């Protein structure tokens with residue numbers, strides 16, 4: 548690609564193949580494309596985004612060698628370890644051809660998701676600069692390394708994942724807020740953390756999808772340990788020319804027409820992201836909670852989000868009790884939903900993208916963390932930023948209903964909504980010209996130009 552007689556510089560971006568990781572990486576690609584870089588998305592065959600939704604990007608498919616069993620195991624830490632082994636030689640081969648073939652624009656650098664750490668070795672081999680994108684909160688890095696260290700010293704076990712005791716020196720985290728993995732394999736998790744968060748990295752920069760106004764002290768604590776700059780340039784989806792549609796599932800936009808008929812702040816939006824699932828007991832309590840709260844709701848119900856028989860349970864509970872008061876879809880245009888004036892609350896699993904998207908729209912939350920970093924995020928939402936409340940006994944009848952009423956109808960909810968509105972304004976300042984994220988983005992572009 549030529550621009551003003553000059554060859555534009557190409558960036559190769561390699562996301563981790565899960566929705567919550569693909570979204571921020573493609574958002575980053577969109578921002579950097581608007582800064583005149585050419586973008587190539589190197590992607591595994593598993594969960595590849597649809598290239599036709601991204602006409603501005605080139606796509607480079609990377610064989611991943613995953614078996615059907617790997618994909619259906621639900622053991623995400625093991626699957627990620629496998630990707631890091633399987634993809635290395637394939638990526639090296641594909642990029643070598645580009646680097647030595649000279650048929651494309653220069654590759655300025657490779658930007659990779661923190662979980663795809665094999666890329667650093669490939670970049671070193673090809674003598675290409677590399678940059679890491681971290682897609683979780685900064686507090687999560689601290690909590691993950693703490694949990695991995697406790698595990699190495701044999702000071703923590705899975706039983707602690709329900710303990711209310713405070714973790715020493717990690718206010719306000721309790722042991723139950725530490726990012727225990729869903730696979731319950733703490734050894735695999737600890738190894739992954741060690742591989743992912745090496746203090747000595749040859750990558751030149753670490754990009755964060757977070758911002759100073761939320762996480763200044765965690766970011767400062769992290770920067771003390773790392774030699775390379777840590778640049779918080781979040782929230783990525785609010786920068787540049789608008790986020791691309793990188794959904795792996797088809798969005799059901801009929802819910803937008805339903806929202807149009809609802810009054811301001813009257814709807815609670817319910818979604819557990821792209822991975823978390825509920826068992827039948829959890830499903831029953833969620834359904835009764837929504838039915839009995841008398842609140843209007845929009846519920847995202849992914850086809851694979853229930854372990855057990857969903858349809859019977861749901862139709863039994865919702866028959867005649869809900870009617871027009873609820874709308875259920877397989878997958879929603881979440882950012883649009885959260886930006887709609889009818890939405891007044893978000894019952895969320897607290898994945899980092901969902902948490903940021905809610906904060907950016909000033910929507911207070913009910914936190915129902917399921918695994919990993921969601922536990923940390925939930926604690927920060929409820930006890931640091933105080934823009935939400937956490938479900939503690941959601942399997943008891945009445946608990947979800949009570950939480951919905953507290954958030955949507957009570958004085959407490961009003962105070963959280965006010966704080967959420969203020970936080971939204973602080974985030975807006977971060978991305979304005981001369982705001983902290985904006986400045987970090989400029990620094991990033993300068994650094995890439997200097998490679």
Ligand SMILES: O=c1ccn([C@@H]2O[C@H](COP(=O)(O)OP(=O)(O)O[C@H]3O[C@H](CO)[C@@H](O)[C@H](O)[C@H]3O)[C@@H](O)[C@H]2O)c(=O)[nH]1
Nearest residue numbers: 567570682683820821822847878879881898899900901921
């Ligand atoms: O109906 C839906 C539901 C979700 N989304 C989008 O899907 C993404 C979901 O991301 P996130 O909220 O982070 O949840 P997960 O999909 O669970 O993300 C994984 O990756 C995140 C980033 O590392 C972690 O914080 C999570 O714990 C991990 O499960 C968000 O951008 C949502 O806007 C939709 O577009 N439509």
